[in-house]
Amino acid sequence: MNSFGRIFRIHIFGESHGDSVGINIDGCPAGLSLMSEDFLADIERRKGGLQKGTTPRKEDDLPIFKTGLFNNKTTGAPITILFENKNTRSEDYQKQRSVPRPGHADFVAHKKFGGFEDYRGGGHFSGRLTVSLVAAGVIAKKLLASLEDEAIKVTASITEIGGEKDIEKGLQKAIDAKDSVGGIIECRVTGIPAGLGEPFFDSVESLLSHIVFAIPAVRGIEFGTGFAAVKMFGSEHNDAIENMDGKTKTNHAGGVVGGITNGNELVFRIAIKPTSSTPKEQETLNWETGKVENFSVKGRHDLCIALRVPVILEAVTAIVLADLLLLEQRIPRILHA
Amino acid sequence: MNSFGRIFRIHIFGESHGDSVGINIDGCPAGLSLMSEDFLADIERRKGGLQKGTTPRKEDDLPIFKTGLFNNKTTGAPITILFENKNTRSEDYQKQRSVPRPGHADFVAHKKFGGFEDYRGGGHFSGRLTVSLVAAGVIAKKLLASLEDEAIKVTASITEIGGEKDIEKGLQKAIDAKDSVGGIIECRVTGIPAGLGEPFFDSVESLLSHIVFAIPAVRGIEFGTGFAAVKMFGSEHNDAIENMDGKTKTNHAGGVVGGITNGNELVFRIAIKPTSSTPKEQETLNWETGKVENFSVKGRHDLCIALRVPVILEAVTAIVLADLLLLEQRIPRILHA
Amino acid sequence: MNSFGRIFRIHIFGESHGDSVGINIDGCPAGLSLMSEDFLADIERRKGGLQKGTTPRKEDDLPIFKTGLFNNKTTGAPITILFENKNTRSEDYQKQRSVPRPGHADFVAHKKFGGFEDYRGGGHFSGRLTVSLVAAGVIAKKLLASLEDEAIKVTASITEIGGEKDIEKGLQKAIDAKDSVGGIIECRVTGIPAGLGEPFFDSVESLLSHIVFAIPAVRGIEFGTGFAAVKMFGSEHNDAIENMDGKTKTNHAGGVVGGITNGNELVFRIAIKPTSSTPKEQETLNWETGKVENFSVKGRHDLCIALRVPVILEAVTAIVLADLLLLEQRIPRILHA
């Protein structure tokens, strides 16, 4: 249940305020060079505290390689990477035990796991676990870059914050209102071959949306023109094929037709809700008293969690594509440098 | 790859102009009463030809039960249901073999399967296969209705066609323009218990979006306030919990928090692109000549495929929920009437 | 649950006395030539009635291709094959409803499926379903034969019946005793490359034994020297590697070391219990009376079911190997003749 993928297969684990979070990656080809340095840039991008709008919690977040590497190369055996939780302030959360935070998983976790859940900082539901996705994404990106014909490049960026295309303006809105805001992230993939994905259940959109909704705070996903497509006529929306490689005149489809990549740029967007932990006082239930009471979030949080999502979105996209490329035998099981 | 689900597990197969399409359903509890009559209403809803905007192709679409039933009850063994293809006019398509239809899977199927694909009417990529999803959905809905405490009810309806909330008006727009249009479908589920779904990869949104994108022509999905959430402040978006059952004051989350149902109504919407087969003349490549040429769709088609989608959306939603309820042991393995 | 395989993935369904039995095969490469004629020889080998010791029940057992083929070639879409049940005499079984046949699944099926199971002729538990395995095996064998370097050849044969190496003698023993007997089948695979299988859970032995125990009446499996290995010293049992291809001096390992094929002949044996339906009168419980009573099998049955198993064993072995070869990218996703 905490697993994803068919050949390049990831297993996620850990809690926000436990010993560590981590990931196990099975099915990665042997012979891929892998060092701590490969991870630093993406992990840095995911970290909070670097710009206004993100949380001051800082972890060194150095990947600790436990298994699957030998002489700085993947061996073909499962790769296990841990990230220690060093900078936790659990007492912030213990105080709030009886008050499920609105917008957070506290209430559903309690319902689902009968009170045995690790509630500190969201426990296993925490966004903290996305550092593991970023790590797996780094490996997946290296696989995409290893393709002989043309490297596949995945790039995600914020296109809107708090309803503003000018991102700074959107953030300032949140700061002024002492509230949190959401945003839209767009992901684009170039160099992607035609033929990835399957009809029906393993369509590219199915697989991508499946893993995208594993990212906390995602509320929607759309491919190509997406929701705007419903206002177009068919003759406008259809992308005319121009050459034998499948290059189309327009790209309203966002690079996927019939669930299969068509050789054009893959384009999709996701919606991130405003951070649930907002400085504003809110109402919620107190489990112990059974009464609704005012509630104010303590702890460290992001005004706009969307700022941290692009690198995570790139990661999960690369993970899906690496798996599909292995399935299509476009990435070999052994990488000879 | 043509499979979906963990316990209630479906396998889809068939081609638009082959002998038949069908589905195999594994893991369905024993003892569920099942007769042809159970399927008629939903199959009728999916059929074209009933209203303006849908295709005149008609199949009787009677489900043929091949396995898994005995004395009109499920046995616990895999259920196989076939739908024969009686009313095919494949010659329409054979003529167009060298011209991949814009917006259709013809080109990608050719790339993926090397020319061995059954190209007639979209072959295995055809919307025809959704009749099988509807059939599995009928079974899943019966499981949802069997719950002791409260029946779970799944209802999908069109909220917008061709950019118009007045559906008739949207359709007329297409008829006037001699073009096709898309639409938005909303799905609502009542009676759903809290605690379904898993953190991360098997979140309710992950599973639903996975199977939703198996429906041809879907371009986007959003839960609760969805893309509109990005314009809200956190304090507005958060749903205040009001009682011990998890009932919230508002339902911006659409009934899912942290990937888990929270006991409120489940609400999500999907975007359906305008039908790719539009009466309008279009440009596309001719594979044989290697040149772009004008192209005009023959065959029978829907002006607005979105009209047929609500019952399919209900079906796939019920399929996901039946599986999760089995996993949570809320539906037993044997149903004693 | 009725599925097996990772890429070349089969789904089995049907009941002995229902409409039909069948199989769905997903993940088969596109472009494989496939015709009824390809199946006849193996289906014939599985049939009863051809020699003393096998059941007089005869089905034409012609494969009915429902999906996945086009112009006599696989398309890459799921292949569905049905076998109709024409020659059923269910009344034989209905009479015995209250008496679970010893050695058969009647009792456990009732326990597991709460009385909703199709009990006629063993229902979904029937050996009748192995015709579907044989069909999938024919396809898998064709894939093994398509390898460029060297065709892989799977051959199973009976080595012992009723405790006798002389098979005729073993059968005569059963006829004389008016009882049933079991046997041992050996399977040998030549041309198999080194490197198939995975350490631990997906070892070649794990996968083969998994599917082998899906064959009714199998009671044991051993690889290479198998149970006899426990009487050898390590220095005797070890196979000395003689050349860079991994050719070993002896083959006590039966071609698998560490769960991975080592390039030598794959050799394993299975034990088939004596047919449970024996002409001899036996004791069993009557569910209605709650008392033990004498019982005598009606219906048509084999004196020695082991006689029909070699072709089934070949089939399941080929299925496992085809899957592993796809996973190792030694069989391509598209077969160009």
Added chain:
Amino acid sequence: MNSFGRIFRIHIFGESHGDSVGINIDGCPAGLSLMSEDFLADIERRKGGLQKGTTPRKEDDLPIFKTGLFNNKTTGAPITILFENKNTRSEDYQKQRSVPRPGHADFVAHKKFGGFEDYRGGGHFSGRLTVSLVAAGVIAKKLLASLEDEAIKVTASITEIGGEKDIEKGLQKAIDAKDSVGGIIECRVTGIPAGLGEPFFDSVESLLSHIVFAIPAVRGIEFGTGFAAVKMFGSEHNDAIENMDGKTKTNHAGGVVGGITNGNELVFRIAIKPTSSTPKEQETLNWETGKVENFSVKGRHDLCIALRVPVILEAVTAIVLADLLLLEQRIPRILHA
């Protein structure tokens, strides 16, 4: 590929001479009490050095709980357990890099992973990883013991060493011959309910044999009378059902009929080959020279690895049964003490 199970699902990882070995367990019910002390007895049983015939390598082998536990109880989130490798003497193996040890995975690992494998002490193929299976088995056993009606008890024991029923005698044979020997382990499970397992691919025998062959050195498995069944008549082999609970007069079936448990004791046996690392000098290929040369094993090894297997066999058996009991909804998702 390094995963096993459907609901109670394990993922194994690590290398003999790397940082650590470990296991991730997903799908374990919440609320199970779990402490270091629970693991000690079984881990001790697996350890070498306690009796003649086992290796002097000693690890403390204390389980390090990384995730999934909170206040000494399972939380429902994935459990990660590590075992550090403290007592490695890798230089022993590095010297032998060019000489693949006969009977070991050195050669096949090299073929499969292209030379990138961690070859030290067998790397990911090492029997060292079975400590992780034992750990998962401890958890599974606690689940089996938690059943309300009757605790399920799994017991494995050695029945034969080096061809001798008198185990001491068998070991002495090895010591005298300065060679290694194999053995037979029998596993018995009491208190097991009828109805576990599925027809065909997920038969109890299929699942058990699948995971049993993940244990290094296993060469065969047989259920009930197993290979001896082939010498019996059907009327002798059939177990007469005596009462409504399915209790049979004899238990030749070993508690499984039609792939499903029948409520009687589950009985099966496995064959363990003689330890590949024997003190005797042997021949093998030198990869660098391409010539066959004499070879003598350095490092620490067991004269009879079978001595360490009973607790591992219990573990994998308990793992399968816990998974099936969850699937059958006989173990709840939340355990309330």
